[in-house]
Amino acid sequence: MRTAVMLAAVVGSALALAGCGGGGGSSAADTTATETTATETTATETSAAGTTTTATPAPQAKVIPIRVVNGQPQGGIQRPKVDQGDKVVLVVRTDSGEAVHLHGYNIEKPVVPGKPVRLPFTASIAGRFEVELHPTDSLLAVIEVEP
Incomplete structure (x- = not known):
């Protein structure tokens, strides 16, 4: 439950920031988050130049x-x-x-x-x-x- 709330907050923040980019949205970063386990989240960010960066998830205990x-x-x-x-x-x-x-x-x-x-x-x-x-x-x- 806590992970879902955090995931929703991250996605909501990313969408809010993307909307603040001004200039038609083509230069704003497109950010998504995908839940991979109950305690691990992987974030992917795509810049306006088309470069994709994926954050490495923390190792599971x-x-x-x-x-x-x-x-x-x-x-x-x-x-x-x-x-x-x-x-x-x-x-x-x-x-x-x-x-x-x-x-x-x-x-x-x-x-x-x-x-x-x-x-x-x-x-x-x-x-x-x-x-x-x-x-x-x-x-x-x-x-x-x-x-």
Whole structure:
């Protein structure tokens, strides 16, 4: 919904600016926006000279879902690999515990049993990083960030 509102605002602004060009509209830039995903928008602009420029969309975050039952990760301890610089979102749903902690990045968020908690981060540090459920220190995942 928020993306649709933003998309409408961008298109509306572009149309308003195109109308302010004066001189019959042939010299005004023609701007359109196309929704490509729920969080990504690509804009294309065509100048009066016929040159087309396309903005490169931001890379999508890599989502790593983890489900925990009775303090144990379902399917075993996950070992995802991501590239340094990637945007990553851990989504943890657990029935117990007080917090989820991503070591090395020192990110910790409280959990509410039965509700997902999101831990977004940019994989800026290469290495292996443990994800634990506190206070039990149950190992949920080991994320490998490759340079």
